[in-house]
Amino acid sequence: MALRIEQFMCRSDNFGVLLHAPESGETALIDAPEERSILEAVERTGWRPTVILTTHHHADHVEANLTLKQRFGLRIVGPAAEAAKIPGIDETVGEGDTLTFGGEPVHVIATPGHTAGHVSYHLPRSKFAFTGDTLFALGCGRLFEAKPPVMYESLKKLAAVPLDTEVYCGHEYTQANARFALTVDPTNSALKERAGDIDKLRAADKPTLPTTIGLELATNPFLRWHDPVIRRNLGMEQASDVEVFAEIRKRKDMF
Template identity: 65%
Template sequence: MKSLELEVFPCRSDNFGVLLHCPEANLTAAIDAPELEPIIEAAQRRGWTITHIFTTHHHGDHVEANLELKDRFNCQIIGPRAEAVAIPGLDEAVNDGDSFEFGPHTVNVIETPGHTAGHVCYHLPESKLLFAADTLFALGCGRLFERPAADMWASLQKLAALPDDTTVYFGHEYTLANARFAVTIDPDNEKLKARAAEIEALRAEGKFTIPTTIGIEKETNPFLRASDPAIRKNLGMDANSDAEVFAEIRTRKDNF
């Protein structure tokens, strides 16, 4: 089986666009559709024709170009059933635990409510790829707009259970702000401090911080580390549940 190819590029003010290409089947999926022109330019740059859109959730900065791309390429739009009425041009609605084929590659659907009520992530286990959009960021997670903190905590635990060497592509370049916040929650984490310095240097050079891995996030992302004794002590929440600690971290980030 040939390796999948990826093209990552900026969209809007801080979105990432991602194209996923299967050379064997000559298929190309846009992971969400945040902005038309950058997506078309990326496809033309690589000589790819967009055949699919894998929609993660209904927010406008992830579906804005759905209909224009569908009109231009007649691509198939796949997205979460729980948000079907809000996703323009949806062809195939998927639920948690569903799988579909992208050429010879299996794509597993993981429902991750929190940021929105029906947000899904797309996991390609053979290729060790996860497209997490606005559920899991490098050193962060999405704001809680449509579901409570306990639901997002459960969603993040699903992703944390994936193999550590899973490569994670996320929806926004928020990593520098996330790093500056993370060290206030987990100030004695040497791996986090080293990573924060690396991120400062990358952004100073105008370089992307995408992708990350599940293993790196488990070591350094405070939103995955609510059970860590050092974080609990720092927050004065030794006796609280993991979900309550997570909720406090999310509230502090909202106000950071």
């Protein structure tokens, strides 16, 4: 039986995610941004969480760890490189590790850049990827704890998973990301169409996620460092891929 997902808003712009395995009864939370919204989702679905899969240590992703652990007795999994900063952590993971959830493998991908130890979780059988604050719809995370080459390598890993993989990330930043993307890739017809669709979704107060790896490769400038049109727009035709990425990230920081 297929895994089920409940996606919901937390705080001002965080996404919460419950991942449920009907046969085993297991339920995973992807991060724990806010207790109230999570408890409402648990009540709505009837899915009692058994584990939190933590992507990184920032407070808006681990705020509810301890209260949820006390309430549900759940297990908290998170990146080994950030274990000291993740409240209540029980199990550490890193690049190449594999967990099991609902009888399916969960591959851990080290995706540092936004933070030094950030990880993402990929379920190849169900075609889900939970990318936290590394890869956003039409964007990527700010580089708080690493340099551009580190984030570039992390995004390359995520770009290599199958094109039809559904991507769930940590924040509803897509509309603002689309506005920026059009400044560096204004003639991309797929991007222009997507930006229009995003505006309609947000006007109706609907989420812009999930996205897919294929859609991001076609429209997300942070994965399109190789594109000759973007390079020409930036005046960087002869630059390396990582230099192009760094320039796009720099421009987004100032946008």
